Amino acid sequence: LKLVIFLNITLFFLISFFIKRKQLHPFENIFLLLILEFIFTGYIGVIHINLKVWEISEREDLYILFRINEVILTPLLYLWCLNIIGSKRKILEKVKVSLVYISLIYSLEFLLVKWKVIIYKEWSIWQSLLVISTLMLVSYILLVFFRKLLRKESLRI
């Protein structure tokens, strides 16, 4: 049942994401999605395989659920957030949006912890919050550099 619920959430999210008008240029969206996938799977690889501070459920359905979250849902949530941040002019507004999305992304992780998809071992909430914030910041900085390149090529962004 958990997998079905999660699949439905992912599908509804995917539909909303694709029908929503994006604030960023398609090049920026592709760039961010690829960067997020690369960094996020690397992060999971380090904490789950190398450091073993996260244990992933052995149950097949929960394992699939974890992978869907890792490869589709979470990176798209970051991307959604960065789209909104990219459209805001004031720094305070950017910070507000970031805080909302950091709590949203963490809530999703918390749900997986509650469902025993992820089992924390020597890991705590603040570390997750720190990683989410850092990943958001790093992606945003990379976006700024990429945007400069697009402007140089006279792309309408």
Place this chain on the structure above:
Amino acid sequence: MMPFPEVFDQNEWFVLIVLFLSLVIVYLLPKRMPLSITVLIMIYSFTVARLSDHLLSSPKIDLYNIMDTEKYEFFDLILYLLYAPFGYFFVYIYEKIRVRGYWTVVYILLWSSFGSLFEWVSVYFNIFTYKEWELKYSFTVYVFTQTLTLLLFNYLRKQHQCNTENADINKQVYKK
């Protein structure tokens, strides 16, 4: 966090030498496409490699190992960088020889065969250690990912041409 190799042997040397040579070729080749597209194709190439390795070689599925251990090593990261120039060569030649129509199928098949051959050499140098995996499966993965690469490239090229404020820039960057 990301272990360094305990013994710096043939697989590490292989990765470093091929990476160096391929980056030199990328640098020396005359530019045929905008830098933004080059950057995106390169990032796409190593991200797809990372994603497929992460999903297929992580503990529960564990079809093969990359480099020396099952862990996500520092040299795994260097290995992913190797996919970037190869992705670039793939679209560069596609653009240079103007592959169109059914020749695209032939082009993808040729590159998938080259990819499989290169992987076979990589297995020889212990870059990959197969468990349940076989080289013939890789061929199918290459056909799939290379088709996606060309779709992405054509999409990016169209978007770039439509969104550029100054049409002259396109004439300069897409050298005919």
